[in-house]
Amino acid sequence: MRTAIFSTKKYERMMLDELNASHDHEFVYFETALGPGTASLAAGFPAVSVFVNDSVDAHVLSHLATGGTKLVATRSTGFNHIDLKAARELGVRVVRVTHYSPNSVAEFAVGLLLALNRKIHKAYNRTREGNFELDGLMGFDLVGRTVAVIGTGNIGTIFARIMIGFGCTVLGFDVHRSPEFERIGGRYVEAEGIEEADIISLHCPLTPDTHHIVNARALARVKRGTVLINTSRGGLVDTEAAIEALKTGQLGGLAIDVYEQEANLFFKDLSSTVIPDDVIQRLVSFPNVILTGHQAFFTREALGTILETTLASISDFAAGRPLTNEIKM
Numbered sequence: 340m341r342t343a344i345f346s347t348k349k350y351e352r353m354m355l356d357e358l359n360a361s362h363d364h365e366f367v368y369f370e371t372a373l374g375p376g377t378a379s380l381a382a383g384f385p386a387v388s389v390f391v392n393d394s395v396d397a398h399v400l401s402h403l404a405t406g407g408t409k410l411v412a413t414r415s416t417g418f419n420h421i422d423l424k425a426a427r428e429l430g431v432r433v434v435r436v437t438h439y440s441p442n443s444v445a446e447f448a449v450g451l452l453l454a455l456n457r458k459i460h461k462a463y464n465r466t467r468e469g470n471f472e473l474d475g476l477m478g479f480d481l482v483g484r485t486v487a488v489i490g491t492g493n494i495g496t497i498f499a500r501i502m503i504g505f506g507c508t509v510l511g512f513d514v515h516r517s518p519e520f521e522r523i524g525g526r527y528v529e530a531e532g533i534e535e536a537d538i539i540s541l542h543c544p545l546t547p548d549t550h551h552i553v554n555a556r557a558l559a560r561v562k563r564g565t566v567l568i569n570t571s572r573g574g575l576v577d578t579e580a581a582i583e584a585l586k587t588g589q590l591g592g593l594a595i596d597v598y599e600q601e602a603n604l605f606f607k608d609l610s611s612t613v614i615p616d617d618v619i620q621r622l623v624s625f626p627n628v629i630l631t632g633h634q635a636f637f638t639r640e641a642l643g644t645i646l647e648t649t650l651a652s653i654s655d656f657a658a659g660r661p662l663t664n665e666i667k668m
C-alpha cells in the first residue's frame with residue numbers, strides 16, 4: 340500500500356526497508372513532522388504513518404481525509420497526538436503499536452534514577468577532565484526506599500518489579516488495579532499515600548484526567564526531597580511548578596525523557612542554534628536535573644517490534660483483514 344511515513348529518521352528508514360521486503364508496500368519517507376503546514380504532502384496516500392510529535396488534530400485529519408487517506412498508523416503506544424473523535428467522524432481508522440518491549444522504557448526509567456541519584460552523568464564528565472574528586476557526587480541507597488508508581492500497566496509493572504529487586508517498597512496508583520502488580524509485591528494505596536514516597540515514577544498515559552497530574556498542589560504534598568522520574572508524557576508534569584519545587588528543594592531531583600513542549604525540540608540536532616525555550620534552558624541549568632530527548636523506547640528490540648507491527652497493520656488494512664491494533668473510542 341502507498342504509505343506516507345512522516346517524522347522518519349535514517350535508523351527507521353533502514354529497518355523499514357528491510358522489513359518491507361516481506362510486505363511490499365510503497366513507502367515515501369518524509370523527515371518533516373505531519374502538521375497543518377505539511378498535511379498536503381499526504382494527498383493521494385491511502386495510509387499515513389506518524390510518530391509522537393506529529394500533530395494529527397481535526398484540521399490535519401480533515402486534510403488527510405480530503406486527500407484520500409483512510410488509515411493513520413502511529414509508530415507509538417501513546418496516541419494523545421491524534422484526535423480520535425475527528426478521525427472517526429471522517430472515516431479515518433487509527434492503529435497504534437499496542438505492545439512493544441515495555442522493558443525498554445522501564446529499564447531506561449531505572450537508568451535515569453540511578454544516574455540522577457548517584458550523579459553518574461557528572462562523574463563521567465569529571466573523569467574525562469582528569470577530575471577524580473568525589474565532592475558533590477554523594478547519593479543515597481535505594482534499598483529500603485519507597486517508590487510510587489503512577490500507572491501500573493505494562494511499563495509501570497516492570498519498573499516496579501525492578502525496584503522491588505533493589506529492595507524498595509513499591510506503592511501503586513492507578514484507576515485500574517493490576518493483579519500482576521500485586522503478585523510481584525506492589526501495594527495499591529489511596530492518593531494520600533504519595534506522601535510516603537522517596538521516588539515517584541510516572542507511567543500513566545496523557546489524557547485530560549492526567550494532564551498536569553504533577554502540579555504545584557501535588558508537589559506541595561510530596562515528601563521534601565522526593566525524586567521525580569517522567570518517561571511517560573511531558574504533559575503529565577506542570578514544568579513551571581516543577582522548577583519552583585526544585586528551587587525550594589521540595590523536589591530533590593528530576594529526570595525527564597519527555598517534555599511538554601518537546602514537539603519543537605526533540606529528535607532534532609539544535610546544537611548550533613539558539614534555543615528559544617527558556618523553560619527547558621532553566622531546567623538543564625539545575626545540577627539535579629537530567630533531561631533526555633524521548634529515547635526511553637529506543638532499543639533494537641523495541642524499534643523492531645514497533646516497525647514490524649506498523650507494517651503488519653498496514654498489510655491487514657490493505658487486505659481488508661481485521662485491525663487488531665485499531666484504537667477504538
Ligand code: NAD
Nearest residue numbers: 417490491492493494513514515542543544570571635636
Ligand atoms: P499501559 O496502558 O499498559 O499502562 C498505563 C496505565 O496507566 C494503565 O494501568 C492505566 O489504568 C493507568 N492510568 C490511566 N489513567 C490513570 C490515572 N488517571 N492515574 C493513574 N493511572 C492511570 O501503558 P504502558 O505501555 O505501560 O505505557 C505507559 C505510557 O508510557 C504510555 O501512555 C506512553 O505515554 C509512555 N511511553 C513512553 C515512551 C518513551 O519512549 N518515553 C515509550 C512508550 C510509552
